[in-house]
Amino acid sequence: MKCSSNRFSANTIGSTSSMCSQLQQMVTLLLMATAFCAISVVGSPTQQPQQLQKKEQLELHNHHTTAIRVQQCRDGCLEKFSTKSPLCQKMPKCSMCLNECIHRDQSKATSSIRETWSLRTVSMVQHDSLVLVDVAWEQSSTPFQCLVTWEVSGGGLMGNLLTESFGVQLSLWPDTKYRVQVTCKNKTSSEVEKLRLCSPFVSVGNVWKERRTELGQLVSTKTVQSHIDIIKDCAGKMTEYINSQDPNTVWDIKDIANRFTCGVMTKYIWGMDENTFQHEGNYSPTHRMATNMLNQAMRCVKYYGRTACFPFLRKVCPVRFFPAPTEEYFIGLAREALQDNELKSSVLSRLIQLNAKNDLTYIQMAGHTTTVLIDGFETVAIVIAHCLLMLAENQRVQNKLRTYLIECEEPETCYDITTNTYLNQCIQETLRLFPPLATLFKICTEPITIENHMNGSKVELKPGDVIYISSYSFHHDPEFYDEPEKYWPERFDEDLGGVQRYRDMGVFLPFGEGPRMCPGMKLALMEIKIAIMELIRNFELVPSYNTRYDKKIDSDSFLLRVHGDIHLHIKPVA
Numbered sequence: 001m002k003c004s005s006n007r008f009s010a011n012t013i014g015s016t017s018s019m020c021s022q023l024q025q026m027v028t029l030l031l032m033a034t035a036f037c038a039i040s041v042v043g044s045p046t047q048q049p050q051q052l053q054k055k056e057q058l059e060l061h062n063h064h065t066t067a068i069r070v071q072q073c074r075d076g077c078l079e080k081f082s083t084k085s086p087l088c089q090k091m092p093k094c095s096m097c098l099n100e101c102i103h104r105d106q107s108k109a110t111s112s113i114r115e116t117w118s119l120r121t122v123s124m125v126q127h128d129s130l131v132l133v134d135v136a137w138e139q140s141s142t143p144f145q146c147l148v149t150w151e152v153s154g155g156g157l158m159g160n161l162l163t164e165s166f167g168v169q170l171s172l173w174p175d176t177k178y179r180v181q182v183t184c185k186n187k188t189s190s191e192v193e194k195l196r197l198c199s200p201f202v203s204v205g206n207v208w209k210e211r212r213t214e215l216g217q218l219v220s221t222k223t224v225q226s227h228i229d230i231i232k233d234c235a236g237k238m239t240e241y242i243n244s245q246d247p248n249t250v251w252d253i254k255d256i257a258n259r260f261t262c263g264v265m266t267k268y269i270w271g272m273d274e275n276t277f278q279h280e281g282n283y284s285p286t287h288r289m290a291t292n293m294l295n296q297a298m299r300c301v302k303y304y305g306r307t308a309c310f311p312f313l314r315k316v317c318p319v320r321f322f323p324a325p326t327e328e329y330f331i332g333l334a335r336e337a338l339q340d341n342e343l344k345s346s347v348l349s350r351l352i353q354l355n356a357k358n359d360l361t362y363i364q365m366a367g368h369t370t371t372v373l374i375d376g377f378e379t380v381a382i383v384i385a386h387c388l389l390m391l392a393e394n395q396r397v398q399n400k401l402r403t404y405l406i407e408c409e410e411p412e413t414c415y416d417i418t419t420n421t422y423l424n425q426c427i428q429e430t431l432r433l434f435p436p437l438a439t440l441f442k443i444c445t446e447p448i449t450i451e452n453h454m455n456g457s458k459v460e461l462k463p464g465d466v467i468y469i470s471s472y473s474f475h476h477d478p479e480f481y482d483e484p485e486k487y488w489p490e491r492f493d494e495d496l497g498g499v500q501r502y503r504d505m506g507v508f509l510p511f512g513e514g515p516r517m518c519p520g521m522k523l524a525l526m527e528i529k530i531a532i533m534e535l536i537r538n539f540e541l542v543p544s545y546n547t548r549y550d551k552k553i554d555s556d557s558f559l560l561r562v563h564g565d566i567h568l569h570i571k572p573v574a
């Protein structure tokens, strides 16, 4: 009897020995009359398909591909552990890498697998010239997919099958020693990804606190302030791009705004200079990936809406939030950028600092980079586009803003997002009319009774209740805002109480409210301000023959935005 193990038994090897003695007793009894069976449990419930492929490769090319093995091992280590870990990092240590990796995997493994699953032989019965062996493992509430492989010990004949049940019957030769392996992966987590789960948006409890604190450092006031020049530089490229085209061009300003925010984000996060304005009629590689990622996320949110009453459908037919190739792309990007000796952005440096403190994995670090990108680039672009549309339609406001920007005695105050300038008022008024996230979702954590002051009725809420708050409804309610459909930035004048007055009433919520309030607000506002300043100082925005005046909202989008393209003329200021 042999209980063999394998490097991919990362989380399981430790348990094998304890199971082994159990099995030995059972098997010894049965085997005397029938067959020998050596069983090892391989893998963990969360193992990814990619790892399965690696395992197959590893075993198939056993003697020829040491280099590949070492590389795979290193990749595995870096994903599982962290950049801090000296494990598998340096070329000279390659030969030791595999052993160290296995060793570390083993020590990590023991506890987790014992809690989660174990493998056992239920029966072995001789039937004619074969032995029918029932092998079973523990049931789980999460959908699993398991690959069962068996081979004659010492190499040789092999069979395999894929199952979603918790046991299989194998037909084996008698008097033969077999090695049976079961590798399970959690269907949900492998098909519905790694990066999304790193966002505070989808986290709760202590995990949320950790993720939120980490992310907060990547978008803190200090970090944002230190990136003003980067944002200005991208805004300068936007001006050059517009100037390089025919002044009579009818522009799709959503597209312009998107190129701007994507350019800012690639520089802000990875320190990469991808001039997103150079790829005319096309997008830069990162812009393309980000767009694919976002579009799929939007489809997924829609799917969640449609299945709200039948959540079990999501288990039967899971839909990815981010497409797998984009996920691989951004994990690769993060890994490369973080391994580079010269860290090219302060976000990367912060991630390394966080890693030193919290021992983050590559996936977690990559997760933070995609959170900043995906939560930021489209929302910010939409606000810029809507603001430009409003300014084009309201020449009075546009002229007043331009005069203010040109005459601004202390240009530095323009970059201060807290001072109540006319620029800020124009942006806030845009956010009021078009809050990109028009509905907030909250989960009740303690019992509370909410009273309707209009008619005295009461609603009792209990922990776990989901609350939807329509910021859009508050923003458009004539009870709080005079002529709510009018674009009138002066409503936020300091003399009238400023934005704070509406926030105090709880009726101005473009970035949400409470502990879950948007952590990217400062970054978003800084980008919007710099883009609007640049364009209004240099250009006049004029509606074109096909500008949408009806402001019909895109009913197909999770983010609130005007339907279709937003067309405008952008003419150099005379």
Ligand code: HEM
Residues within 6 Å of the ligand: 199, 200, 201, 202, 212, 215, 219, 371, 372, 373, 375, 376, 377, 379, 380, 383, 435, 436, 437, 440, 441, 509, 510, 511, 512, 513, 514, 515, 516, 517, 518, 519, 520, 521, 523, 524, 525
């Ligand atoms: C104009 C642009 C943006 C708008 C209008 C916006 C709006 C919002 C809103 C309304 C929420 C929900 C808040 C709540 O439930 O109370 C939110 C959450 C969030 N936003 Fe933003 N956001 C913007 C840009 C960004 C940027 C640039 C980032 C990048 C870091 C970001 C990251 C997040 C994250 C991670 C959450 C979840 C926070 C949590 O659950 O703790 N957002 N955002």
